[in-house]
Amino acid sequence: MGDILTLADCKAGQVVSLKKVNDRQLTIQLYSMGCILGETIRVERIAPFGDPMIINIEDSFISLRRDDAKKMEISNI
């Protein structure tokens, strides 16, 4: 399972694509904010100690905790 990348593995400035969300409640929240599968995500910044982070999806800035980022599988573009 080591080769599955999640958003929590990303560094600030990285641009990735959302592949899968492993939590239904989280999916609902992300979807309603325009963050759906296949969406391009830019990791804007990560707070000290890796938590929380700010991501950018089509010019909206959204904050996210590391616990939730771990559930979001991504792929590099």
Place this chain on the structure above:
Amino acid sequence: MEAELLNHNKPFEIKDKLRLVLVGNPNSGKSTLFNALTGLNQRIGNFPGVTVEKKIGQSKISDNLKAEVIDLPGTYSLSPRSEDEKVTFDYLNDSERTDLPELIVVVADASNLKRNLLLATQLIDSEQPTILVLNMMDVVQRNKQEINVELLEKELGIPVIPMNARLSKGVEELKEKITTYNYKKATKFIENHESKDALDNTIVRFDKIKKIIAKTLVSEGQSPIAKLTRKIDNVLTHSVWGFVIFLIILFLIFQAIFSWSAYPMDWIENGFLVFGNWLGDTLPQGVLNDLLVDGILAGLGGIVIFIPQIAMLFMFIAILEDSGYLSRVSYLTDTLLKRFGLNGRSIIPLLGGAACAVPAIMSARTISNKKERLLTIFVTPLISCSARIPVYTLLIALVIPADKQMAGFNLQGVVMMGLYLLGFAAALVTALAMKYWVKSTERSHFIMELPIYRMPRWRNVGFTILNKVKVFLFEAGKIIIAVSIVLWVLSSYGPGNEMAQVEQKYEAIKADPNKELSISEDQIASEKLEVSYAGHIGKFIEPAIRPLGFDWKIGIAVITSFAAREVFVGTMATLYSVGDAENTASIKEKMDRAVNPTTGEKVYTKATGYSLLVFYAFALQCMATVAIVVKETGGWKWPILQLIYMGALAYFSSLLVYSIFA
């Protein structure tokens, strides 16, 4: 879950009045449109059964068409995830609203069309009459984007109005559209399949929205607005500088509040003195005169004077929120607050608590996790609110000389800041204890939009200040007048003929030519007060509060403060005014002069002052807060626990402080 609204299929026919329901994503500029439509004809009410602020206003649409405008809490979709969003969902889903024809105005941030259209298309599919307002067209232009409004109208099947509510551009066009509005059933945006997973429906929706945007929106590369926000964020959310800047901003706000408000406060204080004297001289002497001047006016004056400070605090919070900065503070503080069982979103209630716990507790509704919300509600009243400002200011001025410095700063200001920090620390420690005590299995998220930085909309800031001050003045004013009257009666009359005996005693002394004639009116007044009903009550509880350094007069104030803290000042004003025939001295001067009749020592020593300050910092002396917590937590359990906990904290902390300084 994509929840579906019921289809009411009400006949839609506008006569002379209709209702406009403003719906939209958070940060879409709904409130700006609301203010532009209603101006000063707005009021804050409550939704039945819940306490989310319901803003209702009246608007003139045309010469013969009026509208009632309702501003619903912001929501991203019709899948409520917080209490706030549930209010919007429930309102839209309530089929009982049949008194007026209703038009839904979806306010969308045009610079973020895809996400904003999700809610719009869900509303289209609810088959309620809907108009789409594309707000923030200025941002779209500055992003060098263009939206084909006509095509968008055709694709969605509903009227679309481009707008820049900040400059009131498009408001007339919206009104025009409303007067000529003719409801045609729009074709369903997507066919919802009951059997299908609701999430799939959202995906279908977004697919179609994307196609529409591809057709209607022309853009040239990356938006400069987002770039600017990114640049500002590099500084304001920096791992080190971000925190430093936040603390500096907080410090400057408090310094500003106390130095700027000094002048208007002086004017108000003098104004009340002059008016009180004039009223006292003009009205015929008697009970009514005493009641008006020494009771009601003294009590009211004690509170009106603090309006400059309260207005300024609300102004700063409104500016921070409107500029987009407050959400960055949430981001910065989430890790810290998480450790204490709270959430980055809790910082908004906690900061708001510095203004007033009541709206602050209501703003905790945006926290979707129930435990985090409960903890936030429980600890918010520990944050020093504006009602404590009068008490703090009075007591600090009384026990700390104005010219005393500490590390180059005015010591009075440092103590004030210290009281706020004390409240904040108590809030965090309490939350930490509760984190282990309250059990919950619900997961916690911190998914929050950080809006782009903008200049605050000064009109919105103005309306916020106006509304908050109005609520504060009228809600607090009502209680204060009532308490002032009761207090005046209790301190002007006494049981049996004790009052008369005191009077007779002094009459006799005065009449006796052998005695000295140096008896002051103050002495008689304080002796009369001692035998009044209020004096008896104060004396009754004195043994319990004696260890805290409080005398019976303070005891009366502590009791009356349970209505609301700021009553303390009014009570002091009333207690010390009764008998001050000339009514020339300010409350502070009167209290400063107060001496213990048996020992001859000053009543307000440093120890008593500090002890009283700490007591007021911690005790939950606010009926309005208790009432709001009952509503927000749906029962009496938490408010009662809160009352007992904060009361015990106040008592024992005061005991400690008094024994240190005495």
